Amino acid sequence: MIRGLYIAASGMITRQVQQENLSNDIANINTPGYKKDKTALKTFEEVMIENKDRIVNGKSYKNVIGKMDMGVGIDDVKTDYSQGILEETSRNLDFAINGEGFFTVVDDNNNKYYTRDGRFKIDSDGNLRTIEGYKVLGLNENNDEAEINVKDSDFKLSSDGSFESSNGKMKFLISSFNTQDLQKSSSNFYISNSKPNIANSDVKQGYLEKSNVDAIEVITNMITIMRNYESSQKVLQQMDETLGKTVNEVGSVR
Incomplete structure (x- = not known):
């Protein structure tokens, strides 16, 4: 009975974590x-259930009942890096990557971050x-990394992705990784301790990549998870009521 409480509770905790990720x-x-x-x-490891109710010649013997699943838990939370839809904005400082890779940016302490969010300003x-x-x-032009400094906000990308800057012709530094090496940071940025490769993905000016979240899929999953949570909750309540009767009624003198 107590084991059943833990199984139901682990299911509720798991569904809660799933719901929080979908809400995000x-x-x-x-x-x-x-x-x-x-x-x-x-799933947690299965447990072999057995008892010693079988008695032969006054001796009890193990009687295998079967295996019991010990519930479910969170194994990992993985990011889906599939391409989002490119949406035209007609804003000169909006950029979208069509293909793999991330824009490479640095903070004031020269810490590198990577992002697919191409909303820039000057x-x-x-x-x-x-x-x-x-x-x-x-x-x-020497393929060296450099901060982008532009002469004016009306700069345009050429067909090969280059543009005029204060330091001559430049291209965006598009870094690509084995996605297992990336970790989510705050504000839609990623960090990595591994050395990136340079990607030759197409960068489109006047476009932004939309998120790859499918609203219908998320809402459907949220409904399913909520129903599973409620089922585990009802099981937990029923077991609690049964335990209450066991403690308060079984063996009482009438």
Whole structure:
């Protein structure tokens, strides 16, 4: 009976974590470049159930009843990096990556971050920055990394993805990774301790990549998870009532 309480409770905890991840996806459905998370589940090890009710010649023997599943838990939360739909904005400082890779940016302490969110702005010094204030990195004509400083906000990408900057022709530094090496950071950024490769993905100006969250899929999953949570909750309540009767009624003197 007590074991059943733990199994039902583990199911409720698991569904709660799933619901929280789906809620975060819903909250970021309109965030450009956002990638949804998927929760992987695992079952705990099965337990062999047996008793010694079988008695032969006054001796009790083990009687195997079968195996019992010990419930379900969270195995891992993995990010789905599939491409989102590109939406035209006609804003000159909006950019979208069509293909693999991430824009490479640095904060004021030169810590590198990676993002698919291409909403940029230009500061008073002409530096191209993210809306959070991180500087955007590019590659100069010598293929060296450099901060992007543009002469004016009307710069245009050429057919090969290059553009004129204060330091001559440059391209965006698009970094690609084995996605297992990436970790989500705050504000739609990713971090990695591994060395990235340079991707030759197409960068489109005047576009933004929408999040890859499917609203219908998320709502359907939320309904399913809520029903599973309620089922585990009812089982838990019934077991609690049974235990209450056992403690208060069984063996009482009448």
